[in-house]
Amino acid sequence: MRWSQYPVNTTKETPADAEVVSHQLMLRAGLIRKLAAGLYTWMPLGLRAMRKVENIVREEMDRAGALEVLMPGAIPAELWAESGRWDKFGPELLRFKDRHERDFCLGPTHEEVITDIARSDLKSYRQLPVNFYQIQMKFRDERRPRFGVMRAREFLMKDAYSFDITPEGMAKSYDAMYAAYTAIFTRLGLKFRSVVADTGAIGGSKSEEFHVLADSGEDAIAFSDGDDYAANLEMAVAMPPSTPRPAPGAAMAEVATPGAKTIEDVANLLKLPASQLVKTLLVDGAEGGVVALLVRGDHELNAVKAQKLPGVLSPLRMSSSDSITKATGAEPGSLGPVSFAGKVYADHSVVALADFVCGANRNGTHLTGVNWGRDLPEATAVDIRNAVAGDPSPTGKGTLGIARGIEVGHVFQLGQKYSESMGSTVLGENGKSAVTYMGCYGIGVTRVVAAAIEQNHDARGIIWPDAIAPFQVVVVPLNAVKSPRVRETADRLYNELRAAGYDVLLDDRDERPGVKFADSELIGIPHRVVVGDRGLEAGKLEYRHRRAEAAEEFPAGDALAFLRSRLGN
């Protein structure tokens, strides 16, 4: 492609409303253009990168034996009523009526449609297992779209759905997808990690997420340095302390703590570490009332774990200050489990404390030297905190570290949730009808592009992994207007590289060198060849990888051979 014929609008200034670096760079490099909140046009350069991702995903899905289909974006409401999700899904589902006043929605995901296909087209166990996938625009009316295409309302997604006759078959289909995902993200050249995930509202027995590792990631993931254990922080098991609870060493005493409402305040006032304090959080109970959740002062409550406890309202809701005062007689900041009337759940690390500090359920008052069994009944010991770096791994090998990641894929074993409610059955070997077992598997294609940039950039711009780069190599002639030799050499090299099958961009614009260098670095082309009079004088061209510290010269004579060695294939 000749740059002079290609609409690449780069800007020096960062648009004011772009927060994360991938969003800023995508706008500055002219990859995307915003149309409305969460809606973006993919410009030619950006679309090339997106297509590279899409093609790798397609190739690996095909290789894994999945079959590509394309389902409609608009879906009739009846189908969603069948699965029960028309009522349950909430305002994320964009609903509208057609000219006949019939209800439709824009598909945020396609379980219903594919299950409808399955129940009408799959009749016999002999047709299974089968895995259908599509690569298509999804629409979710996010309350707050942000971070550019990372959390947009419309986004390109690969979604796949497997059907099996047995749970074992489903597990096998799932494993095949897991392997395909590993191959995909490896080929894309991204640093990634798969983690055990919460099955959440979708339900099902097993789920793993694939995260691209990046400091700016929205999700925290915990991983062991001793083996391959890795889990979303929501799911990461926080182990009980290995040392037993010490014997009581102090008597329980009241201490005045006026105005000290946070753990930090109280710890400073009493000159104690936060780990000796107990944080008491009141949440709404499943059948009204409140439940007390205790975590150590230096720990955080894990909402996903807590809302699974018997008697706790799901989704988790912190109690209002009214019901807190009603239940304890005190306000948040002075709450504690001693003399608390309701159900108390304590994190393992809290149960292991002796002589701890907690609120006295009287404003401005705390208790010190509190001990389980003596000053209050033993509480139910549970895991309700976020794991922290340094925790022992739940597998017993190594300790946990915390990293940040961007969720780009997930795989789910759905079981019979949709096949049951929508009647996807086939005739089994025994001639009896059997409900199919489903799996579903997603990859956010557009999000992968943004995640690749989050993970691969520097102060000058994007650094595309070779597999995603819109162009593999850029040829930069300097001052070609004045030098026919430069122009001819660059043209010849451009044609040779194209003939050899590379995606080449020729910067044939009449711009000054600084502009060309800055632009090629901003748009992140991984390989660059500079053609200048200075080098040609000595029969040399100049090569530089986008990550390299410095350029290297090579003979202009057998340029193609040299570049093959640098570009690969």
Next chain:
RNA sequence: CGGGGCAUGGCGCAGUCUGGUAGCGCAUCUGCUUUGGGAGCAGAGGGUCGCAGGUUCGAAUCCUGCUGCCCCGACCA
């Protein structure tokens, strides 16, 4: 959904408090010079100041209503 903020040329902003007929930088176009790290000079084009009412001799500026967008939180899987 709660709180806060913004809306002036393609982009980034000033002007609004104190009303007087719109300006700067980048980008774009023309010419000359320049050419190994975002050039210089000279000139040019481009804006119903988010929309609708109102006050006034006069509104980007004051008042009312609406819309869009951004940020923080909650929510969502």
